[in-house]
Amino acid sequence: MMLALSVGALVAGAAYLMLDRTFLRVIIGFVLFGHAVNLLLFSSGGILRRTEPLGSGPDPAVTADALPQAFVLTAIVIAFAITVYMLVLAVTGRPDEDAPTEEAEEGPTPDPAEPDAPSDTDDRSGADDRSGAAPRTTDQESRA
Template sequence: MTLALTVGVLVAGAVYLMMQRGLVRVVLGFVLVAHAANLTLMAAGGTDRRGEPLGQQPDPATTADALPQAFVLTAIVIAFAITIYLLVLAAAGREDDDTDGPTGGDMGGTDVGPHLGEVSTVGAGTSRGAADAEDPHEGEDPDEEMRHRDDVTGVPS
């Protein structure tokens, strides 16, 4: 019963950490899931009803099964390798990490609009909307680029 509660607490903590935005928290959540899986594999070996795996005169009826212990040892090594890999990814992707939250908003910051080159100052009362922006391709034929591409490649699209 205690082992099941421990696995449940580890999985709950892992889910909580994995739902966070920080990459290091996601890695720590993965570590907790790995520990919960290891405990589950050990429980599958029947550690509560069997003795030690090796002894003086091993009796097959009371000797613990060594296969789940081998699985756990393998799982520990694999989890360690994956954890190191995830930590390297977290360190390498630190520049791309946007976990600080959105900038701008109602604080009067600068917000980039959906159109290229359109910048509006949020909260300052002045904005340059889509209706005010000049279209650089105004008056051009939309199929002209496709015809030009067909002429260059010789393959009709």
């Protein structure tokens, strides 16, 4: 029962970390998931009769099943290789991959070639355009 709870806790932690946006947490979640799978494969060989694969004799009652142990060894090697590959991707990725850009925060900049585009230097009203208030017009602008 304790082994099943351990596998469940590792899978839950791995799922929580893999759903995060940062790449390092995804890698840690993958490592936790690899450990959970290793425990699950290892428990499939029988937890009550886990001794050396070739016991004192060819009696199947005292020997452990060697196939799950071979699967776990293979899974450890594959998980290690994929973890190293993902760490290399994390190091060589774009430096500000998760950080929001300034353009996304402020909005698009107006094109200076367009005559109707509002500019930051052409602020006649003194009010901030982003506030949503209507711009005030002067007497000369209303006569034109």
